[in-house]
Amino acid sequence: MTLRLNLLIVLFLSFSALSFAQNNEIPAVDVKKIDGTTFNTGDIENDGKPIIINFWATWCSPCKRELNNIAEMYEEWVEETGVKLIALSIDDARNMGxxxxxxxxxxxxxxxxxxxxxxxxRALGVNNVPHTFLVDGNGKIVWQHNSYSEGDEYELFELVKKLSEGESID
Amino acid sequence: MKNYSLLTSAASILLAFTLTFIGGELKAQQGIDDVLNNGEIRGNFQLEAQYYQEDSLIGAQDVPEKILSNGFLNLIYTNGSFSMGVRYESYLNALLGFPEGYRGNGVTYRFASFTQEKMSVTVGNFYEQFGNGLIFRTYEERGLGYDNMMDGVRVKFKPAPGLSLTGITGKQRLFFEYGEGIVRGLDAEFYLNDGISALANSKTQIILGASGISKYQPDQDSRYVLPENVGAVAGRVNITHGFFNVNAEYAWKANDPSADNGYIYRPGEALFVQASYSRKGFGLVLAAKRNDNMSFRSDRTEGQQNLLINYLPALTKQHTYNLLATLYPYAVQLNGEVAFQADLIYKFDKGSVLGGKYGMDVQFNVATANNIDTTMLNDERTTRQGYTSDWFKRGELYFQDINTQITKKFSKKVKGRFTYANLIYNQDVIEGKPGVPVIRANVGIADVTYKFNMRNSLRTEVQFLLTEQDQGDWATAIFEYSYAPHWFFAIMDQYNYGNEDPERQIHYYNASMGYNNGGNRITLSYGRQRAGIFCVGGVCRVVPASSGLYLSLTSSF
Incomplete structure (x- = not known):
């Protein structure tokens, strides 16, 4: 009985402590590089600079609009903040090629x-694409956004700039 | 009360596993601290609900419950190399068009896993695929109710550089239960460049793979003597050299009489070959596929998308524009098809004649799917092999899609995407409607975005689908206004103006709005939904016409 009670307390604490106990690290799972070889997401890094992780698919129009829009400005983004964008395709065997x-x-x-x-x-709790995560210089996920509307990229870049200057985003 | 005990037991498992793997010498208190301070919980939640109105004009039936809803919550806890998770699903009752097996609530997914240097073990539910999935893929598409995940054990082992082995055993999910068949398998993948030192610096990267699957289901059939164990094997190769890539896989399945193939004893086989070449501004993909009698389920009596062990990808373009995507999409014919696809993408540079100031992208795609060639053996009472097939011949045309897409930015404020497609759709075979004519359709779509400023933009889609068959011509107009980064508003009308029956020339209007912030999103829409075929990730679901108010909530954390 006491064990059960303890467990309940543990459970209660772990849920209530979620907001501050969360380390928000990038989960380490195996994905594929575009040449078919394996890459572990625990190895994602950008030398202390911010990282954008964007989930997309070749069959998803808003995803492609978003990544194409960012592509036009990407060079400037990198120059200004050192940000790296990781485009994570969820395409399966049908479209992987x-x-x-x-x-x-x-x-x-x-x-x-x-x-x-x-x-x-699954490890990141993504429901549907596009879904964007922002990772700070310490490798912590600090922000996320689901869906894309024209112009969302400006807010994203504002946040990237804050991170690159070491400010926190809330 | 049920949930309460579920959470308690989840917590006990969590704690037990954590303590076990952290090491028995640690005191419980330290273990608890570790669970609290170093673990992470991630997950997501989705709720879709619809209030249904009867709408006899479009054939929307009265729904006795008035409101139907689907929902789920995923929780995944990770602590270093240890991870566990649960999913709770709720269908009260399932939305129209969802498989009817989804009724009620329950925990459908739970797993625990740990990873050590060379080995990783998962017990409980898992998703896995071998190669391209020709003999094994378990997979979920929540939005369509597709989920054939395993319940059992998976072990991954990396014994030597470049070599990875995966072993699985379990039963497959069928709604709130598991199928009766047992699925076991082994996959080996060898990345030559890591495994053979002479190739370490080679420009050519080679990956070889081999896999085998065996399923067991007791034979309780009174008519035939059925194989209780059915095996399937596959071999694959993936070669990348600079800008070139080739990915090929061949699979063979032993005789597997089933409801799908009419209980014939012919073995099955499938071949999938994809080659691509791409460099900056240019991409070309050529693909071919042939599958013959390759339906593979852990219950031979099942149909639809139930208990499929393998995955046969469709070699057609996955369209996203409404009329093109939901009126006549192709679905893979498991019993047999030969398919080809070519996909080209080319970018005209900025400053070139066609590229103009901002450049222009052109995509061109051709896809065909035919039946395999078959010669009937009429051996139902003797060998029951069913038919023979000539590899180099093709049977009846199932589907053809020739399409092109141009994307162009005209100015800082205006950009557009224009699509044309010519479709041939064998409705008789694909939808199982005997006697209906083959549909030939031409589709034209203009998608133009006007950006007022950084936050405000309006996207307009105008679509036409012209056909002499089926329901005749359709037109769609969509206006979508977005106020970045949180809001959107859209109105849409689909009009079946070409229907032969003037009473069926119906407007399907719909208005929607959405708000999102962080990982949360809420969408509300009201209007009519045309009957159609909705596909995500290559899986399709037929959705009946409906009318009413729809609410969707999603959250990731």
């Missing part, structure tokens, strides 16, 4: 990985 030709065809300069089994998507 189209990822590299699409990325190259569009001339994207992003780091691209594929999550055909949905492992990284």
């Amino acid at each position: 189209k990822v590299a030709p699409y990325v190259n065809g569009k001339g994207w300069e992003y780091e691209v990985y594929i999550d055909p089994n949905g492992d990284f998507k």
Whole structure:
């Protein structure tokens, strides 16, 4: 009985402590590089500079609009803040082969990985694409956004600038 | 009360596992501290609810419950190399068009896993795929109610550089239960460049893979002697050299009489080959696929999307514009098809004649799918092999799609995307409607975005689908206003103006709005929903016409 009670307390604490106990690290799971080899997401890093992780798919129009819009400004973003964008495709066997030709065809300069089994998507609690996460210089996920509307990229860049200047975002 | 005890037991498992893996010498208090301070919980929540109105004009039936809803919550706890998770699902009752097996509430997904240097073990539910999935893929598409996850044990092991082995055993999910069949399998993948030192610096990257799956289901059939164990094997290769990539997989399945194939004893096989070349501003993909009698389920009597063990990808473009995506989308024919696809993307640079000031992108795609060639053997009473098939011949045309898309930015404020598609759709076979004519349709779509300033923009879509068959011509107009980064408002009308029956020339109007902030999103819409086929990730679901108010809430944390 006491054990059960203890467990209940543990449970209560762990849930109530969520907001501050959360380390918000990037979960480490295996995804694929576009050449088909394996990459562990625990190895994502950007030398202490901010990282954008964007979940997308070749069949998702808003995703492509977002990444194409950012692509136009990406060079300036990198120059100004050192940010790195990781485009994580959730395409499966049907469309996986189209990822590299699409990325190259569009001339994207992003780091691209594929999550055909949905492992990284599940680990990060992504419902649907596009879904964007922002990671600070310490590798902590500090912000997220689901869906894309024209112009969302400006808010994203404002946040990236704050992070690159070491400010916190709330 | 049920939830309460569930959470308690979840907590006990969590604690037990954490303590076990952290090491028995630690005191419980330290373990608890660790659970609290170093663990992370992530997850997501979704609720969709619809209030249904009877609308006899569009054929929307009265729904006795008036309100139907689907919802789920995922919780995943991670602490270093240890992880566990649960999902609670609720269907009270399921939204129209969702598989009817989803009724009620319950915990459908729970797992625990740990990873050590070379080994990773998962017990409980998991999703896994071998290669391209030709013989094994368990997968979820919550929005469509597709979920054939495993319940059992998975072990991943990396014994040597470049070599990874995966072993699985379990039963597959069927709504709130598990299918009776047992699925077991092994996959080996070898990345040559990591495994063979002579290739370490080679420009050519080679990955080889081999897998085997066996399913067991007792034979309780009175008519035939059925194989209780059915095996399938597959081999694959993935080669990348600079800008080139080739990905090929071949699969073979032993005789597997089932409801799908009419209980014939013919073995099945599938071949999938994809080659691509791409460099900056140019991408080309060529793909071919042939599958013959490759329906593979852990229950031979099942149909639809239930208890599928494998995945046969469709080689057609996955469209997103409404009329193109939901009126005549192709669905893979498990019993047999030969399909080809070519996909080209080209970017005209800024400053070139066609590129103009901002550049222009052109995409071109051709896809076809035919039946395999078959010669009937009429051996129902003897060998029951069913038919023979010539690899180099094709049967009846199932589907053809020739489409092109141009994306162009005209100025800082205006950009557009223009699509044309020519479709041939064998409705008789794809939707199982005997006797209906083959549909030939031309589709034109203009999608133009006008940006007032950094925050405000208006996107307009005008779509036409012209056909002499089925319901005749359709038009769609959508206006979507967004106020970044939190709000959007949209109105839409779909008009079946070309229907032969003047009474069926119906407007399907719909208004919606959405708000999102952080990981949360809320969408509200009101109006009519045309009957259609909704596909996500290659899985399709037929949705009946409906009318009413729809609410969707999603949250990730």
